[in-house]
Amino acid sequence: MTEVLFYHLTESRLEQALPDLLERSLGRGWRVVVQCSSDERLEALDNHLWTYREDSFLPHGSDKESSGQLQPVLLTTDPAQRANEPHVRFLVDGAVPDTLSGYVRAVYLFDGHDTDQLDTARGRWKVEKAAGHAVTYWQQTEEGRWVKKA
Incomplete structure (x- = not known):
C-alpha cells in the first residue's frame, strides 16, 4: 500500500512549494520522479x-537526457517512467500516474485556483482511496504552512 498525499496549493505556486518537498524527500534518502502534465x-x-535559491540547487534531470537512471530527482511526462527507481512519485498540474504500486509515497500537488486541477484531484482521491492506499489531504494556511485536513 502506498501513502498518497494530496497538497492543495492555495497560498503559493507550485514553483514555491515543490523544491521544499523534494528536499525533504531527498533528506530521507528517497529517489523521486516528478510527473508533469x-x-x-x-x-x-x-x-x-x-x-x-541562491545558495542551493536540487540535483535533478529529465528523462529527455540519457542519464535519467542516475538522477535523484527525475522529471518526466511519462506516467510509467521509473528509470531512477524512485521511492516517491510527485504528480503536478493534473498529471495522472500509470500506477502507484511499488512506491513508498505519492504526492499530488494541485492549484486550488484551477478548476481542472481541483476536479482531477477529487477524482484521483476517489481512485486512490478505492485502491486501498492510505490517503491524506493537506491544505495551506495563509502563512503557507501545511495543515492536515483529512
Whole structure:
C-alpha cells in the first residue's frame, strides 16, 4: 500500500512549494520522479530547480537526457517512467500516474485556483482511496504552512 498525499496549493505556486518537498524527500534518502502534465511545464521546472535559491540547487534531470537512471530527482511526462527507481512519485498540474504500486509515497500537488486541477484531484482521491492506499489531504494556511485536513 502506498501513502498518497494530496497538497492543495492555495497560498503559493507550485514553483514555491515543490523544491521544499523534494528536499525533504531527498533528506530521507528517497529517489523521486516528478510527473508533469506537459513538456512546457517539465522544461520550466527543470530550469527553476537549478536557480530557485541562491545558495542551493536540487540535483535533478529529465528523462529527455540519457542519464535519467542516475538522477535523484527525475522529471518526466511519462506516467510509467521509473528509470531512477524512485521511492516517491510527485504528480503536478493534473498529471495522472500509470500506477502507484511499488512506491513508498505519492504526492499530488494541485492549484486550488484551477478548476481542472481541483476536479482531477477529487477524482484521483476517489481512485486512490478505492485502491486501498492510505490517503491524506493537506491544505495551506495563509502563512503557507501545511495543515492536515483529512
